[in-house]
Amino acid sequence: MVKVLFVCMGNICRSPTAEGVFRHMVEQAGLSDQITIDSAGTHAYHVGNPPDPRAQQAAIKRDIDLSCQRARRVREDDFIEFDYVIAMDESNRDDLLAICPEGYEERVHLFLNFADIPQNEVPDPYYGQGRGFEIVLDLVEQASAGLLEHIRKNH
Numbered sequence: 001m002v003k004v005l006f007v008c009m010g011n012i013c014r015s016p017t018a019e020g021v022f023r024h025m026v027e028q029a030g031l032s033d034q035i036t037i038d039s040a041g042t043h044a045y046h047v048g049n050p051p052d053p054r055a056q057q058a059a060i061k062r063d064i065d066l067s068c069q070r071a072r073r074v075r076e077d078d079f080i081e082f083d084y085v086i087a088m089d090e091s092n093r094d095d096l097l098a099i100c101p102e103g104y105e106e107r108v109h110l111f112l113n114f115a116d117i118p119q120n121e122v123p124d125p126y127y128g129q130g131r132g133f134e135i136v137l138d139l140v141e142q143a144s145a146g147l148l149e150h151i152r153k154n155h
Contacts, residue, residue, distance in 0.1 A: 002155050003036040004147070005082040006111070007092055011041030011071035014088040014122050016051040017136055018111065020064040022144045029148060034155075039069065040078065042095040046071040052126065058133035079104040083155075086111045086147070089121035112139060114146035 006018035019039035026035045041047075050056070051066040059066050079085055079100050085108045087093035096108050112120050122139050125132030 001034060001036060002084070002151050003082040004038075004084045004086065004151075005074075005078055006037075006039040006086050006088070007042060007074055007096060008039075008088040008122075009041055009043050009092060009124065010045045010126070011039055011073070012046045012049060012052045013055050013126050013133070014124065014136055014140070015039035015041065016066050016069045016071070017055050017059055017064075017133075018086070018088070018122075018140045018144065019069060020059055020066045021062075021137065021140045022147065024064050025144050025148055031148075035151065038082070040072050040074040042074055042092050044073045047073055054125070054133050055136075058137055062137060064137075074099070076101060079107060083107060084109060084147070084151075089124070111143045111147075114144075114150055115139065115142040116146065117142060 006015040008014035016039050019037055023037045026032055049071045051069055056066045087096055088111055093110055110120055111122055122136055125136050
């Protein structure tokens with residue numbers, strides 16, 4: 001079993017979107033019994049809340065349902081439990097590395113490193129207007145495809 005944890009700041013926009021998109025891809029590939037997926041935030045601002053309604057609306061247009069997810073904060077044992085702890089941006093990665101138990105640092109990755117694009121951060125759409133959530137979905141879909149390919153090759 002391969003375990004993947006997606007992480008952003010509040011766990012209501014980017015990481016639940018990544019969880020939903022990646023879960024959908026894993027289901028489509030018939031690998032749900034081999035890959036476990038979750039998401040969390042580096043901060044506790046929204047613990048217990050569902051994903052941002054704008055994230056849910058953008059995702060449902062692509063047949064991705066985020067409504068059952070609830071925000072939680074990253075725990076120290078997540079680094080031990082999950083094979084991949086995937087940060088949406090460098091700030092989140094730095095926050096993760098600051099709490100990561102010694103010896104588990106190699107499990108922390110930037111999500112867009114799995115995509116073949118020059119950008120390395122998934123932008124936070126929370127305060128933005130317009131197509132921010134659509135842009136996040138586009139980036140997450142590309143990185144999810146790359147991550148799934150990476151997992152298939154390495155596990």
